[in-house]
Amino acid sequence: MPTFKRGKATPDADEADVAELSAEEAEALAAAAEAEAAAARARANVLKVQQAKVEREAERETEVHDEVSGAEDEVAEKDTGDTGAAGDSAPLTPAAPRRRRLATAARYAAVCLAVxxxxxxxxxxxxxVVKHRQAEHQRDLAAQFSAAARQGVVSxxxxxxxxxxxxxQRIVDNSTGQFREDFQAQAEEFAKVAESSKVVTEANVTATAVQTMTEDTADVLVAAASTITNAQGAKDDPRSWRLIVSMARDGDQIKMAKVEFAP
Structure with missing residues (x-):
């Protein structure tokens, strides 16, 4: 068996030592080196995962901080009146911005409903107002036709x-249209008959009612009473009459256009 002398190592000596290692020892050394490299890679992966986690948490914290800051700015701009006794802003809660928006929407809806x-x-x-004026105009118009019909029947x-x-002649003057023409054509004969008969009649209208009406024409129901005295022996004999008098505008006056006896 070879013997070794102690002394300073030389390159040739190291090569000799490696050469003298057995195959089993060399395989064990290689396995240890591989295990150490795998452990180094595992530590590197763990560090990489931890670094990514730290970066994600930092990003989330930044986003949350930005959202809270934006909500605080919005509330501070919309409502500067909610301050504490010392003038500091009241602390905000996560639901405060939503409540502010709901309150603003409610006020806006209330204003819209009021408008x-x-x-x-x-x-x-x-x-x-328009209907009232129309009703007043219709009443005034009916009163005009009724008054004209009353005066026409009395005449x-x-x-x-x-x-x-x-x-x-007064009857002719209070008539218009075909009724005036027909009565005027018989006016002279009518006057002669009245004179020869010594007729005296007095009439008064007891009631009027407008049946139909436009702006310029109307049919008016007239109830009248009269007394008659004549040469044939009548002396203040009473008579009752129901007439349908058609009235029409003639210039600035309302006159009789037709007279019929009502049943």
Whole structure:
């Protein structure tokens, strides 16, 4: 068996030592080196995973910080009146921005509803005013036709033989259209009959009602009473009449256009 002397190692000596290693010893050394390399790689992977986790947590913290800062800025701009006794802003909770937005939306909805209600009320008021004016105009118009019909019937049924021609002319003056033409054509004969019969009639209208009406024409129901005195022996004999008088505008006056006896 070879013997070794102690002394300073030389390159030739190291090569000799390696050469003298057995195959088993060389395989063990290679396995140890491989295990150490695998452990180094595992440690490197663990460090890499830990670094990525730290970076993700840092990014999440940054995003949360930005969201909270943006919400605080929004609340500070919209509501600067909620401050503490010392003037510091009240601490915000995660639900505060949402409540602020809901309150703002509620106020906006209330304003919109108020505007709609005011507009509807104004429209209704305008409609009521228009309808009221229309009703007043219709009442005034009906009153005009009724008054004209009343005057026309009194003129038509009141006659005194002492002034027959004047009374007949008054009837003509209160008539228009075909009724005026027909009555005027018989006016002279009518006056002569009244004078010869010594007729005196007095009439008064007891009631009127507008049946149909436009701006320029109307049919008016007239109830009238009269008394008659004549040469044939009548002396203040009472008579009752129901007439349908058609009225029409003639210039700035309303006159009789047709007279019929109602059943």
């Amino acid at each position: 709609i209600a005011i507009a509807a009320l104004a429209s209704t008021s305008a409609w009521i 038509l049924m009141s006659l005194d033989f002492n002034r027959a021609k004047d009374d007949v």
